[in-house]
Amino acid sequence: MSFLNANTYYIAAFGLIFIGLYIVMAKKNLVKVVIGLSFVDSGINLLLISIGYIKGGTAPIFSRPGISPLKMVDPIPQALVLTAIVIGVAVLALALSLVVKLYQQYGTLDIRKIRGLKW
Amino acid sequence: MVAIILVIIMLIAAVVAAVLKDLLGAVIVAALVSLITAILFYLLQAPDVAMAEASIGAALETVIFVIAIRKTERFEDK
Amino acid sequence: MRKIIALIFLAILLWGITKPVSRIPFGTNKIKVAEHYITKDITETGAANVVTSVVVLYRGFDTLGEVTILFIAAIGLASILYLPRKKVSDEVLEESSLILRTGCRFLFPLILLFGAYIFVHGHLTPGGGFQGGAIIASGFALIFLSCRERVVSTVKLGVVESLAGMTFVAVGLIGLATGGYFLLSFLPKGTLNMLFSAGIIPVIYVAIGFKVGSELAGIIGNLMERTQ
Numbered sequence: 001m002s003f004l005n006a007n008t009y010y011i012a013a014f015g016l017i018f019i020g021l022y023i024v025m026a027k028k029n030l031v032k033v034v035i036g037l038s039f040v041d042s043g044i045n046l047l048l049i050s051i052g053y054i055k056g057g058t059a060p061i062f063s064r065p066g067i068s069p070l071k072m073v074d075p076i077p078q079a080l081v082l083t084a085i086v087i088g089v090a091v092l093a094l095a096l097s098l099v100v101k102l103y104q105q106y107g108t109l110d111i112r113k114i115r116g117l118k119w
Numbered sequence: 120m121v122a123i124i125l126v127i128i129m130l131i132a133a134v135v136a137a138v139l140k141d142l143l144g145a146v147i148v149a150a151l152v153s154l155i156t157a158i159l160f161y162l163l164q165a166p167d168v169a170m171a172e173a174s175i176g177a178a179l180e181t182v183i184f185v186i187a188i189r190k191t192e193r194f195e196d197k
Numbered sequence: 198m199r200k201i202i203a204l205i206f207l208a209i210l211l212w213g214i215t216k217p218v219s220r221i222p223f224g225t226n227k228i229k230v231a232e233h234y235i236t237k238d239i240t241e242t243g244a245a246n247v248v249t250s251v252v253v254l255y256r257g258f259d260t261l262g263e264v265t266i267l268f269i270a271a272i273g274l275a276s277i278l279y280l281p282r283k284k285v286s287d288e289v290l291e292e293s294s295l296i297l298r299t300g301c302r303f304l305f306p307l308i309l310l311f312g313a314y315i316f317v318h319g320h321l322t323p324g325g326g327f328q329g330g331a332i333i334a335s336g337f338a339l340i341f342l343s344c345r346e347r348v349v350s351t352v353k354l355g356v357v358e359s360l361a362g363m364t365f366v367a368v369g370l371i372g373l374a375t376g377g378y379f380l381l382s383f384l385p386k387g388t389l390n391m392l393f394s395a396g397i398i399p400v401i402y403v404a405i406g407f408k409v410g411s412e413l414a415g416i417i418g419n420l421m422e423r424t425q
Contacts, residue, residue: 005123008122014211015130016130016156019130021203022203022204026200031187035145035149038149039136039152042172045156051221053163053224055224058164059166059323060246060247062245062246062389063321072235072247073164076231076234078248078251079252082328089179089331090270093274093417096183096184096187097419099191100190100278109191171327171328174332178335179338179417182335182338183417187420
């Protein structure tokens with residue numbers, strides 16, 4: 001139980017990453033694959049943020065006087081993840097536009113039936 | 120304690136999204152996963168990231184997925 | 198077969214990952230670079246929100262690159278989904294109901310106002326250009342989904358987007374001309390926790406807010422219109 005308590009966020013992050021990777025590798029529907037990619041995305045973001053966390057820390061904002069700078073959590077992972085989320089949604093939209101084009105070409109979303117490039 | 124309950128709900132929702140045959144349902148459950156991720160960001164003292172994840176992960180991603188499903192097909196065939 | 202291979206691969210990955218991660222215990226203090234940013238933030242940039250000053254000033258080049266990635270993704274989507282003008286969907290649109298139309302007409306300006314509030318106060322409170330832009334884009338998503346008779350021009354969104362991007366680069370270049378390096382904060386820092394403070398941070402974040410908002414709204418519009 002103490003292991004669970006100490007590592008809750010790591011378990012959440014790796015759980016999301018592994019479920020996402022499993023969907024990407026094992027599922028045959030293209031929209032499902034893109035959903036799996038979005039899970040991997042959120043899992044990695046959660047991992048970065050939880051690495052930057054400090055026990056008992058405050059958010060890195062000087063919202064009122066008297067907040068000690070030494071108790072703040074790490075702002076650099078937050079700045080990285082902030083932009084990564086926005087880029088993630090744009091890349092997701094790009095992937096889904098490719099899925100829509102493939103559906104128009106082949107009339108199916110099943111990757112076993114899309115064999116235009118296979119020998 | 121809150122975090123453990125949220126994490127359990129989130130992982131169950133992710134597995135449900137992997138198993139469901141109805142793609143629209145899977146997308147809605149994926150939005151739930153994003154929303155819980157946003158709450159976890161807030162608990163980890165990252166309000167900036169929590170706002171971005173809530174507005175993008177729960178709203179915009181769902182809209183984009185729903186548009187794509189409407190242009191293609193809704194059910195994953197067996 | 199496919200599932201078994203996937204599970205074996207994931208087991209190997211888990212075995213390989215536990216070792217390095219177990220050396221980073223959760224919640225301990227491991228700041229080195231960030232210590233400089235946190236302690237020197239008020240004197241160097243004058244922004245109350247440290248994340249904002251890292252995104253816009255200390256790592257402003259990164260942000261410029263990331264905004265460029267966003268732009269390239271939007272261009273890629275538009276060119277993949279390219280349709281000649283006359284074919285752009287003239288499918289018969291369902292009239293939205295009275296409740297939907299009224300609610301959308303009432304909510305859309307409020308969502309825009311909230312998004313603008315978020316990115317104007319980016320250097321004081323949680324929030325900023327990326328979050329405000331996403332909120333504005335979700336307002337446009339409401340228009341695209343529920344209020345179909347109100348046409349949003351993706352061309353005009355593109356104009357707003359490129360003007361905002363040019364503002365970002367131009368402010369950076371003014372810093373290069375006056376002080377010697379790109380994205381120098383050449384405006385006065387002002388007093389902490391006031392709206393007009395923190396040098397060029399509000400200017401750049403407003404530009405990023407317009408850029409992200411119009412970019413994501415354009416992505417949704419292209420996905421809606423350019424495909425049958």
